[in-house]
Amino acid sequence: MRARVVDGLETLKALAHPVRINALGELRRSGPSTASELARTLGESSGSLSYHLRQLERYGFVTDDVARDARERRWRATTQLTELPAALSETPEGRSAMSVVRGVQQEHLARQLAALEATSDVEHPDLGHSDYLLRLDDDQLTELVARLTDVVHEYLDHRGDRLVALHLLALPGAP
16 A cells, blocks of 8 residues: 545545544554444444545545455555645645644544553653754755655555554744
Protein backbone atom coordinates (compact mmCIF):
# COMPACT_ATOMS: atom_id res chain seq x y z
CA MET A 1 0.00 0.00 0.00
CA ARG A 2 1.21 3.45 -0.83
CA ALA A 3 0.20 6.96 0.14
CA ARG A 4 -2.91 8.75 -1.04
CA VAL A 5 -2.41 12.44 -1.75
CA VAL A 6 -5.70 14.31 -1.42
CA ASP A 7 -5.85 16.31 -4.63
CA GLY A 8 -8.90 18.48 -4.20
CA LEU A 9 -11.31 20.19 -1.86
CA GLU A 10 -14.21 17.82 -2.57
CA THR A 11 -12.08 14.80 -1.64
CA LEU A 12 -10.88 16.56 1.51
CA LYS A 13 -14.46 17.41 2.49
CA ALA A 14 -15.48 13.78 1.92
CA LEU A 15 -12.74 12.62 4.28
CA ALA A 16 -13.29 15.35 6.88
CA HIS A 17 -15.81 13.58 9.08
CA PRO A 18 -14.79 12.03 12.41
CA VAL A 19 -16.55 8.71 11.69
CA ARG A 20 -14.86 8.42 8.28
CA ILE A 21 -11.42 9.28 9.61
CA ASN A 22 -11.81 6.81 12.48
CA ALA A 23 -13.15 4.06 10.20
CA LEU A 24 -10.29 4.55 7.72
CA GLY A 25 -7.76 4.52 10.55
CA GLU A 26 -9.19 1.32 12.01
CA LEU A 27 -9.13 -0.42 8.62
CA ARG A 28 -5.49 0.59 8.24
CA ARG A 29 -4.63 -0.56 11.76
CA SER A 30 -6.57 -3.81 11.96
CA GLY A 31 -7.17 -4.80 8.35
CA PRO A 32 -10.34 -5.67 6.46
CA SER A 33 -13.62 -5.53 8.35
CA THR A 34 -17.37 -5.49 7.86
CA ALA A 35 -19.42 -2.40 8.63
CA SER A 36 -20.91 -4.23 11.62
CA GLU A 37 -17.49 -5.13 13.02
CA LEU A 38 -16.28 -1.55 12.56
CA ALA A 39 -19.46 -0.23 14.16
CA ARG A 40 -18.84 -2.30 17.29
CA THR A 41 -15.20 -1.23 17.44
CA LEU A 42 -15.96 2.46 16.96
CA GLY A 43 -19.18 2.60 18.97
CA GLU A 44 -21.32 3.59 15.98
CA SER A 45 -24.38 2.05 14.34
CA SER A 46 -23.79 -0.34 11.45
CA GLY A 47 -26.12 1.75 9.25
CA SER A 48 -24.06 4.86 9.92
CA LEU A 49 -20.81 2.99 9.24
CA SER A 50 -22.18 1.57 5.99
CA TYR A 51 -23.06 5.06 4.79
CA HIS A 52 -19.65 6.49 5.70
CA LEU A 53 -17.81 3.55 4.14
CA ARG A 54 -19.69 4.09 0.87
CA GLN A 55 -18.62 7.75 0.94
CA LEU A 56 -15.01 6.72 1.53
CA GLU A 57 -15.33 4.23 -1.33
CA ARG A 58 -16.72 6.92 -3.65
CA TYR A 59 -13.53 8.94 -3.14
CA GLY A 60 -11.14 5.97 -3.34
CA PHE A 61 -10.13 5.62 0.31
CA VAL A 62 -11.63 2.13 0.78
CA THR A 63 -12.70 -0.76 -1.42
CA ASP A 64 -14.11 -4.27 -1.21
CA ASP A 65 -11.78 -6.88 0.24
CA VAL A 66 -12.37 -9.53 -2.41
CA ALA A 67 -9.98 -12.01 -0.81
CA ARG A 68 -12.46 -12.66 2.00
CA ASP A 69 -15.77 -14.48 2.44
CA ALA A 70 -18.20 -13.40 -0.28
CA ARG A 71 -21.23 -13.81 2.03
CA GLU A 72 -20.59 -10.50 3.77
CA ARG A 73 -19.09 -7.29 2.47
CA ARG A 74 -15.68 -6.62 3.93
CA TRP A 75 -13.92 -3.33 3.46
CA ARG A 76 -10.21 -2.55 3.29
CA ALA A 77 -8.22 0.65 3.05
CA THR A 78 -6.73 1.30 -0.38
CA THR A 79 -3.59 2.98 1.00
CA GLN A 80 -1.62 2.99 4.22
CA LEU A 81 -1.58 6.76 4.68
CA THR A 82 -3.15 9.96 3.48
CA GLU A 83 -1.24 13.14 2.71
CA LEU A 84 -2.97 16.49 2.91
CA PRO A 85 -1.05 19.19 1.00
CA ALA A 86 -0.95 22.63 2.63
CA ALA A 87 -2.61 24.12 -0.47
CA LEU A 88 -5.89 22.51 0.64
CA SER A 89 -6.08 25.12 3.43
CA GLU A 90 -6.08 28.11 1.07
CA THR A 91 -9.87 28.59 1.14
CA PRO A 92 -12.28 28.95 4.08
CA GLU A 93 -13.89 25.61 3.14
CA GLY A 94 -10.49 23.95 3.02
CA ARG A 95 -9.48 25.41 6.39
CA SER A 96 -12.73 24.19 7.91
CA ALA A 97 -12.27 20.65 6.57
CA MET A 98 -8.62 20.59 7.64
CA SER A 99 -9.71 21.69 11.11
CA VAL A 100 -11.95 18.62 11.41
CA VAL A 101 -9.13 16.34 10.26
CA ARG A 102 -6.66 17.94 12.68
CA GLY A 103 -9.13 17.66 15.55
CA VAL A 104 -9.53 13.92 15.02
CA GLN A 105 -5.76 13.52 14.66
CA GLN A 106 -5.21 15.42 17.92
CA GLU A 107 -7.65 13.11 19.71
CA HIS A 108 -5.80 10.06 18.35
CA LEU A 109 -2.45 11.49 19.40
CA ALA A 110 -3.70 12.25 22.91
CA ARG A 111 -5.05 8.67 23.27
CA GLN A 112 -1.80 7.18 21.95
CA LEU A 113 0.29 9.24 24.36
CA ALA A 114 -1.96 8.30 27.29
CA ALA A 115 -1.72 4.61 26.35
CA LEU A 116 2.06 4.89 26.03
CA GLU A 117 2.32 6.44 29.48
CA ALA A 118 0.24 3.59 30.90
CA THR A 119 2.51 0.85 29.50
CA SER A 120 6.07 -0.26 29.93
CA ASP A 121 6.84 1.03 26.43
CA VAL A 122 7.70 4.37 28.04
CA GLU A 123 11.09 2.82 28.71
CA HIS A 124 11.37 1.18 25.27
CA PRO A 125 14.66 2.35 23.73
CA ASP A 126 13.30 2.38 20.16
CA LEU A 127 10.63 4.97 20.90
CA GLY A 128 11.87 8.48 20.36
CA HIS A 129 10.47 11.85 21.19
CA SER A 130 12.25 14.88 19.86
CA ASP A 131 11.45 18.55 19.85
CA TYR A 132 13.27 20.91 17.49
CA LEU A 133 13.03 24.67 17.03
CA LEU A 134 14.45 25.62 13.64
CA ARG A 135 14.78 28.92 11.81
CA LEU A 136 13.69 28.24 8.23
CA ASP A 137 12.33 30.22 5.35
CA ASP A 138 9.32 28.90 3.41
CA ASP A 139 11.43 27.11 0.80
CA GLN A 140 13.56 25.42 3.44
CA LEU A 141 10.48 24.27 5.34
CA THR A 142 8.94 22.88 2.16
CA GLU A 143 12.18 21.04 1.38
CA LEU A 144 12.47 19.63 4.91
CA VAL A 145 8.91 18.31 4.94
CA ALA A 146 9.38 16.79 1.47
CA ARG A 147 12.62 15.05 2.51
CA LEU A 148 11.08 13.67 5.70
CA THR A 149 8.04 12.48 3.74
CA ASP A 150 10.36 10.71 1.29
CA VAL A 151 12.05 8.89 4.18
CA VAL A 152 8.69 7.75 5.55
CA HIS A 153 7.70 6.51 2.07
CA GLU A 154 10.79 4.28 2.05
CA TYR A 155 9.28 2.37 4.99
CA LEU A 156 5.70 2.01 3.74
CA ASP A 157 6.16 -1.48 2.35
CA HIS A 158 8.12 -2.83 5.32
CA ARG A 159 6.31 -5.43 7.36
CA GLY A 160 7.89 -5.44 10.80
CA ASP A 161 6.30 -6.92 13.88
CA ARG A 162 5.51 -3.57 15.53
CA LEU A 163 2.85 -1.07 14.53
CA VAL A 164 4.23 2.45 14.97
CA ALA A 165 2.41 5.77 14.68
CA LEU A 166 4.86 8.37 13.42
CA HIS A 167 3.68 11.98 13.60
CA LEU A 168 5.26 14.81 11.64
CA LEU A 169 3.95 18.19 12.65
CA ALA A 170 5.48 21.52 11.71
CA LEU A 171 4.11 24.40 13.77
CA PRO A 172 5.05 28.05 13.68
CA GLY A 173 7.27 28.86 16.63
CA ALA A 174 6.92 31.78 18.96
CA PRO A 175 8.68 34.90 17.62
